[in-house]
Amino acid sequence: MSLEIAPIAQRSLSSQIAQQIRQAIMDGSLKADDRLPTEGELALRYEVSRPTIREALKRLAAQNLIRSRRGPTGGTFINRPSTADLSDALSSATTLLVGMDAFSLEDINQTRLLLETNCLQLAATQITTAQLDELAQELSKQQNDQLTPEQFCASDVRFHRLIAEASGNPLLSFIMVSIIEALQPISNMITFRFRERSVMADQHLRILQALKQHDAEQACAVLAEQVNYLSEKSQQAQQWKATNPTKPE
Incomplete structure (x- = not known):
């Protein structure tokens, strides 16, 4: 020592x-x-x-x-820090920076698209049957109308975390999971009034179908569609907030 x-x-x-x-x-x-x-x-x-x-x-x-x-x-x-510990630390730091307005939602969406596109390209070539089954289980949850916004958000995070893990690249998965855990819940909770869960569930269905067919191009195209959709909803949320300021109690 x-x-x-x-x-x-x-x-x-x-x-x-x-x-x-x-x-x-x-x-x-x-x-x-x-x-x-x-x-x-x-x-x-x-x-x-x-x-x-x-x-x-x-x-x-x-x-x-x-x-x-x-x-x-x-x-x-x-201690011998585990990957999960370090990922949690990175997620916490990223969440803090978002809370301090160091990153915009547009920054979040661009970063997610860049990283998750790489994850999908890798996952499409090597995803396992077990991993496809896990994605299908999360999709089934999202198609349940009785799910609360918080439960839908949690399932959404797990769906995209599974994609990152299916990439088979531990470093890419580590970075992507950290971002998903920190940023996606924030994005979800900002846009939940304006997005349609059925639209997102349908996008997840098409991503899952593309992965089953090992079609990376189609999976990435649907992901880009979803990110653009959420970006539009984020702008709607910001416009609504600007015209509906919180009244002081």
Whole structure:
């Protein structure tokens, strides 16, 4: 285990300490299952108080980079982040940026189209029967008129997540799933008053049919149709919001 102690400025001490330890994890100086020094030892090394170290460790634990274990062999250990953990972290960061208006809905739709087109092209050549069955199950849910908007949104996200996973490319799937989990629910909840669920379910049906026939061109064409449809509905939602401002309570 190697943890290099760099000088710490007097601003946001816990954040800076957490960033140093995080960097040591990312560059491999600290490896999975390495044991960190105790709070007291870290406080001495960094020349800060134990509460400051405790706050830094809380930040790292919130990112699932470390774990604590009690007992004689206990302590604080470096985690081995899973793909799901990292995907969740990317999704959370992306959601935060959307909430801060760093991305527009048009940015979201363009990014989704570019990435998911690649996913469909790959999926069309290698999708399995089991994966087709899973897509069909989600489509069946979406065709149920009793589904709430939230349930429809969740099924929509799962449908497109399955497409990403069917690409067989773990890196592309990782990026696409992170975007789907973060952005598609936001897009769905903005447009749900204006879109027709039957239109989206029909588009999903045609994507599924194209994948069954290994027809990447048709699947991508239907995806582009859906993204354009949602883009139009997003514009309608924004226009409606502009003319129907929320009244202060």
